Amino acid sequence: xxxxxxxxxxxxxxxxxxxxxxxxxxxxxxxxxxxxxxxxxxxxxxxxxxxxxxxxxxxxxxxxxxxxxxxxxxxxxxxxxxxxxxxxxxxxxxxxxxxxxxxxxxxxxxxxxxxxxxxxxxxxxxxxxxxxxxxxxxxxxxxxxxxxxxxxxxxxxxxxxxxxxxxxxxxxxxxxxxxxxxxxxxxxxxxxxxxxxxxxxxxxxxxxxxxxxxxxxxxxxxxxxxxxxxxxxxxxxxxxxxxxxxxxxxxxxxxxxxxxxxxxxxxxxxxxx
Amino acid sequence: xxxxxxxxxxxxxxxxxxxxxxxxxxxxxxxxxxxxxxxxxxxxxxxxxxxxxxxxxxxxxxxxxxxxxxxxxxxxxxxxxxxxxxxxxxxxxxxxxxxxxxxxxxxxxxxxxxxxxxxxxxxxxxxxxxxxxxxxxxxxxxxxxxxxxxxxxxxxxxxxxxxxxxxxxxxxxxxxxxxxxxxxxxxxxxxx
Numbered sequence: 001x002x003x004x005x006x007x008x009x010x011x012x013x014x015x016x017x018x019x020x021x022x023x024x025x026x027x028x029x030x031x032x033x034x035x036x037x038x039x040x041x042x043x044x045x046x047x048x049x050x051x052x053x054x055x056x057x058x059x060x061x062x063x064x065x066x067x068x069x070x071x072x073x074x075x076x077x078x079x080x081x082x083x084x085x086x087x088x089x090x091x092x093x094x095x096x097x098x099x100x101x102x103x104x105x106x107x108x109x110x111x112x113x114x115x116x117x118x119x120x121x122x123x124x125x126x127x128x129x130x131x132x133x134x135x136x137x138x139x140x141x142x143x144x145x146x147x148x149x150x151x152x153x154x155x156x157x158x159x160x161x162x163x164x165x166x167x168x169x170x171x172x173x174x175x176x177x178x179x180x181x182x183x184x185x186x187x188x189x190x191x192x193x194x195x196x197x198x199x200x201x202x203x204x205x206x207x208x209x210x211x212x213x214x215x216x217x218x219x220x221x222x223x224x225x226x227x228x229x230x231x232x233x234x235x236x237x238x239x240x241x242x243x244x245x246x247x248x249x250x251x252x253x254x255x256x257x258x259x260x261x262x263x264x265x266x267x268x269x270x271x272x273x
Numbered sequence: 274x275x276x277x278x279x280x281x282x283x284x285x286x287x288x289x290x291x292x293x294x295x296x297x298x299x300x301x302x303x304x305x306x307x308x309x310x311x312x313x314x315x316x317x318x319x320x321x322x323x324x325x326x327x328x329x330x331x332x333x334x335x336x337x338x339x340x341x342x343x344x345x346x347x348x349x350x351x352x353x354x355x356x357x358x359x360x361x362x363x364x365x366x367x368x369x370x371x372x373x374x375x376x377x378x379x380x381x382x383x384x385x386x387x388x389x390x391x392x393x394x395x396x397x398x399x400x401x402x403x404x405x406x407x408x409x410x411x412x413x414x415x416x417x418x419x420x421x422x423x424x425x426x427x428x429x430x431x432x433x434x435x436x437x438x439x440x441x442x443x444x445x446x447x448x449x450x451x452x453x454x455x456x457x458x459x460x461x462x463x464x465x
Binding site: 020021022023024026027054057058061087088089092096097099100101102103121124125126128129130131132133135136139162 | 383399400434437451458459
């Protein structure tokens, strides 16, 4: 039963879980969590991060299926990617992948590799399933929450489009680099909040995203001439949610570890599904 | 002079829809892009348009199209029987008919050269059956699958984008049309 006094400001992890993890309990949890609130707000910044993150990775997987016409080969390519390029699970077996799309695959012996025509058929099945999922979930994105707010003047929210070669064209993924980030002036107007958030990031952390976020927050708070480029805007990440979350909202996220110090530092709250 | 008449298939009992019936002797028949155009005097003459002319099949997918239409012609009545059986409270007979559809789906997927829209719908249906895990379909689900297959039979060259509407319809009645493994594949490993 939703609590009418509660409002949630939804971060990227929630839409990623709710929309693009079919069959995963995290999807059910994210969708259920959204129903706990009377009002849920999705900032366009979350859509931008979502597209540049999990949507882009789905599109990459899809592109490999188009190129190789082989599920086996696609999995090999993904498994050979360094950790920083592919943070997703690499442990799903080909057998499990086959069984999820094809009833007859369940009768094949576990130790038998798929025949070439079956491998191609599986690649086609996943190619079609991924393309379908991306198109349907893109359409759903703005109806997942009760409202979508805070449009970004410097970002064009274009849908993923299948081009003539059958692969997804996601452009633009980033903001327009010709103009400064439309959030810059609002952020600069409250340097004390930027400083508090920078201080809240654990000083000992050497994680790349922590180091970059802390640096951009400090620089933006210190100098009115510091340009908020698309790369720096992306580095702010979770700090954008903490900063722009309306004061009567909780930030709804699965990543409490990163969000909680930031929101607490500026007198706001965060919750998980 | 009367206007040209584009002629539609004539059904003959036991015959194929693609069989050509001879044009009426009184009519003047000409060909344009493989289509018989008959200039009829008085009553409209009937000469069938072959199914692969009616649909824009190419050399590469004509065989698949004919095979797919045959399979769909089997699937639709089977689902109608499933729906009717459920309406008569015979769940077991209904499920038996639904199972016969499941066996046709892999064969339909092999006709995917018809187009990605067609293939996406057939794929979604097969994944939905995998995700059902043997659970019988409800009447609402049967009716939706039936509608989807009928649409596919009348528009096998459905564009991929438009095909998503049919897949969304299947989702709305509680059928899981996405492979559950995607939720597993794209689940981030915990950060150190």
